[in-house]
Amino acid sequence: MAEFPSKVSTRTSSPAQGAGASVSALRPDLGFVRSSLGVLMLLQLVLGLLVWALIADTPYHLYPAYGWVMFVAVFLWLVTIVFFFLYLFQLHLKWYMVPWPLVLMIFNVTATVLYVTAFVTCSAAVDQTSLKGSRPYNQRAAASFFASLVLIAYGASAFFSFQAWRGVGSNAATSQVAGGYA
Numbered sequence: 001m002a003e004f005p006s007k008v009s010t011r012t013s014s015p016a017q018g019a020g021a022s023v024s025a026l027r028p029d030l031g032f033v034r035s036s037l038g039v040l041m042l043l044q045l046v047l048g049l050l051v052w053a054l055i056a057d058t059p060y061h062l063y064p065a066y067g068w069v070m071f072v073a074v075f076l077w078l079v080t081i082v083f084f085f086l087y088l089f090q091l092h093l094k095w096y097m098v099p100w101p102l103v104l105m106i107f108n109v110t111a112t113v114l115y116v117t118a119f120v121t122c123s124a125a126v127d128q129t130s131l132k133g134s135r136p137y138n139q140r141a142a143a144s145f146f147a148s149l150v151l152i153a154y155g156a157s158a159f160f161s162f163q164a165w166r167g168v169g170s171n172a173a174t175s176q177v178a179g180g181y182a
Contacts, residue, residue: 108158
């Protein structure tokens with residue numbers, strides 16, 4: 001029993017050393033921005049911003065239909081920002097236990113369905129809530145147009161993320177090397 005303390009090797013490290021190494025490793029992956037997934041996410045961010053900014057500049061709070069459109073546009077815009085930064089800084093590779101292709105596919109399919117409802121709601125409510133030729137009418141009509149473009153962008157992302165989830169055109173080794181995006 002007297003020999004026990006001498007055989008124990010104690011080594012201490014500070015948490016600051018580990019945190020400093022991970023912070024310096026956060027470099028943007030410009031290859032992601034040039035990929036189809038990155039371009040589509042940027043397009044979704046810009047067009048989604050236009051949708052909710054155009055609606056927000058009108059008295060949308062008077063009409064419940066536009067509350068739904070605002071919810072869909074702002075919520076999906078924020079979640080897309082989160083996914084964009086996860087992929088831009090390659091954080092999806094650090095959290096390898098999460099099935100990112102499946103998560104991204106489910107998100108894109110859900111976003112497509114939600115934007116279908118938002119587009120239909122926004123388009124149907126334009127004539128009923130504004131006078132033709134007025135500023136709110138033009139803004140709401142433009143928001144409907146941009147909602148249709150965002151819908152197409154999310155639909156394309158859903159298609160590409162489905163292919164990435166299924167592994168079409170690649171094998172496990174190439175998808176790991178490519179970072180999981182096409």
